Amino acid sequence: MLPPAFLEKLRAAFGERVTTVEAARLHHGRDESAHPPAPPDAVVYATSTTEVVQVVTLCHQYHVPLIPFGVGTSVEGHVLAVHGGIVLDLSCMNRILAVNVDDLDVTVEAGVTRKQLNARLHDSGLFFPIDPGADATLGGMAATRASGTNAVRYGTMRENVLGLTVVLADGRIIHTGGRARKSAAGYDLTRLLVGSEGTLCIITEVTVRLHPQPEAVSAAICMFPTVVQAVRTVISTIQMGVPVARCELLDALTIKAVNRHSKLNLREMPMLLCEFHGSHSGVAEQAKTVQEIATENGGLDFDWASKQEERSRLWQARHDAYLACLQLKPGSRAVATDVCVPVSRLADCIAETNADIAKTSMPIPLFGHVGDGNFHLVILVDPASKADLDEAAALNHRLVMRALAMGGTSTGEHGIGIGKLEFLEAEHGEAVSVMRAIKQTLDPGNILNPGKVLRL
């Protein structure tokens, strides 16, 4: 329940852009995960940093929890109002503020989505590479330290955010970082706030690096009798200095699902997909090098292409994977989890995970960004079945503990949210006390996205 005086002041300032209508609350109380929805008490739509300051200041004054919201594509319950309060929808803040072609950077409002940005950049010769799959907002991607398929070449939001404008828990605006390509001036607040999941500040503007659109792109696929052989191919490729732009692994079950769903005829064994960016001769050379490495490692059915339509054909299995997997268990919902391990341990981690999966009662496809050592499980559960959910949680727990034991992380790109709260201490130990001290310093009233990232 919101304090009546708070709601009154909010309405006075925002009029119809404050709503307590159930549909809006429900829409803003869920993400794309299987975590149960938790609607906020109200939703407010801000259109400027100044308006965000107004909202934060009121929340600060009345101790009302405040959850920033872009388009709700996160998957660990980041936007759920588990302690009530309001959701601050930033999707109307969608102006592209400055495109600096010579500097390869752009400044946008937090609500700009990556597809919107790339559409705008289309004729500039530049593009924004981070691609988490969903058409997320840049603010959300910064807040969750998003990455995706081509992080192996272009990095994650950690490497690509140059600066931020944020509103602190007490309503102050600060600007972090800047447009210089590098700086040694003071503490790196930008990186501290990237990945803080709305718990330290509200991000209202983001400056990111752009990259040149490659002159040529080629794609290659290859099947492998075992995951070990696929991973050895990836390790050798990276050690040889091939600047692979994407490097994806699909396991045999995923291929089976895709064959069935998309009427393909792939061998039902682990598949590697690579994409290469560079000059015309460069991408041909890269594909050739990878073909040689793959062949040495027992690869089969190597195929590569540089024309757009041919590349799309090769990538179809990857693009259709998620939908195809859902159909392995009709009516199911996906519990999506991800871990990331040093790539030398990836084959072991996948092998042990597959052995674990074999003991479960549900189909669980596995695929991921193998160049980074990052992979996903799509655990197909009946959302109404407590047994399914419990089994998924137990499997997830074992997966994370396995990754941590191998020197990995509890999440490569999905974030902590509420879904991985229990693992933070296991992963970071005493360092969590420093995270907690920073949270308490910057948000002593714990109004910013409470209940996420840290147990206080």
Added chain:
Amino acid sequence: MLPPAFLEKLRAAFGERVTTVEAARLHHGRDESAHPPAPPDAVVYATSTTEVVQVVTLCHQYHVPLIPFGVGTSVEGHVLAVHGGIVLDLSCMNRILAVNVDDLDVTVEAGVTRKQLNARLHDSGLFFPIDPGADATLGGMAATRASGTNAVRYGTMRENVLGLTVVLADGRIIHTGGRARKSAAGYDLTRLLVGSEGTLCIITEVTVRLHPQPEAVSAAICMFPTVVQAVRTVISTIQMGVPVARCELLDALTIKAVNRHSKLNLREMPMLLCEFHGSHSGVAEQAKTVQEIATENGGLDFDWASKQEERSRLWQARHDAYLACLQLKPGSRAVATDVCVPVSRLADCIAETNADIAKTSMPIPLFGHVGDGNFHLVILVDPASKADLDEAAALNHRLVMRALAMGGTSTGEHGIGIGKLEFLEAEHGEAVSVMRAIKQTLDPGNILNPGKVLRL
């Protein structure tokens, strides 16, 4: 003056590895800058993280300032004991703890130097690319967020540090980050501590990314009638997606100094040096592309080479630049400063700076890492002349203000130390209060490198 009980306990624990001998104090009370030396009251040599904990715990207990020290190659007074206290020399912590070739990472103690590391990696097919010029320690490079000539391709310490072991001001040990290539698990403490210049913690171990040794390397040089033409060449090169590994600019005065010092015969105009890493055909293609761009932009005397000895000849001007410049004013000492601006403003920034330099009484060569928009002035002063030092300080002040006005930073890679304290507020505004709050949270007694980075 150190508390006698403190010194007694320190001696009891460290024996001869504690010294108050003047020579040791003087050696540890200066860096490579023109900042006046400020020796500590004692120097202690630690050989393990456990010993660092012992030292920090004593300093915490007796409120004694503590300054971590690698090899003293920083240039903004980072290691000067401006508030007395002790210097903690970490150069004996020089073990390479784990080389993980398959994962392209290595974990080292803080006192390992970059040349030591690369010597060890020589046969691995990998290398550690960050090269700030001096043979700095990895701990020092992490603490100052070092970069150098090939940051344009490989990034800075910000992008290359995967994890840290550090000792906090109260003696607790924490491990930040990890060996996974990416992670979305919690606040990015690694990045917060990288560049914190010894003011938030003592770094005792560093895990960094490694990169494949390139199959081939080529180098190119080109002279330009104006800096504008050289910078346009760089901008186009980067926009074209040429993955240039190094991209350096030397101004006409630097070329003049090098011609005189090294008996070269270069046109006395701005010179661009590039280095390319890749396959044999790739580096040839890159050099050819840059030659075309340079020619379009009025470049002269383009020369390129891929053999080691030929490349060394091309790079001689850059390698000899610093010594050659010092001889422009015999007996001088260099006040080295650096700024970094968006590359679109670099030509303007250099032009205005050159106009400013023309009004000074001393020779001031300019060169830098133009691919990043980062350049250095080597202000040649008579260290005994207050007039010279004042003139240098005034020029530096105008340089930084100019860079900030152009959207740049007060230091691209040297850091704040004591030399750029006055600019932090001008650059970051209210964000400095957040840095200060973090400092006060993590080091409430202000014992860690007091007087650096922040005015408290």
